[in-house]
Amino acid sequence: MKTAKFTFIALGLAAVLSGCSAQHSAKHEEAVVQNQAALGILWMQQSGEYQALAYQAFNAALSEFERSKAAKGKKKAVVVDLDETMMDNSPYAAWQVKNNMPFEAETWTQWVNARQTLAIPGAVEFANRVNAKGGTVFYVSNRRDDVERSATIEDMQKLGFPKVNDKTLLLKKQTSNKAERFKQITAQGYDIVVYVGDNLNDFGEATYRKSNRERRDFVAANRTRFGSKFILLPNPNYGDWEGGLHKDYYKGGAKNKLEIRKATLKAWDGK
């Protein structure tokens, strides 16, 4: 009886300990996932190279805007994404690294509502130049219309973005697929001559929820448009390309992500 009792206690203790260690290792794996982002975030925040690429993108976008003519009877428009295209959210990303926190809708909304979003170099000047030259900038973003709109408008105005209003600021209502919102713009008599984004999904729905192979095929098929109609800002930290790594990327926890990341690396065999 004594032995049975002892075995029962020992088994119980082992179960608790293994539960603790599973919890501990899940926490550790999440920390590794977040810390792998540190170098990319530092590059965006600190390197002159990142800033140069941002200026390069907006210089190209402005030349294309000036060069292009709207279709007959149409008004010239430019569509820009917000996050990591016009607006810099790297402090939220850095918070994730320092606190080993995954991206979550709730903390993201808290960040947006903290009203500390910064501007990407060249973005404010670009939007002002387009509007001054008779164009209209439409801000098409997947920030949430219901709980992130007023803070977004306040920050954009504070940063100096022009004409932020009900017509030009199109946030996410039902879907993150932007195609519907692009149609809304053209239905109002606009010809979108330039798209600026940090995600292929900012250029249309061809890449929406597609694998990286399909996303690369889209890029190859549209190779002559990059640097003119399609202007891309670099974002090594996040984007739909991450989920594009594997169809099950978001179906497991941090351990699953780390395994997929490692397995997907194309590596030299050392010989």
Ligand SMILES: [Mg+2]
């Ligand atoms: Mg973006």
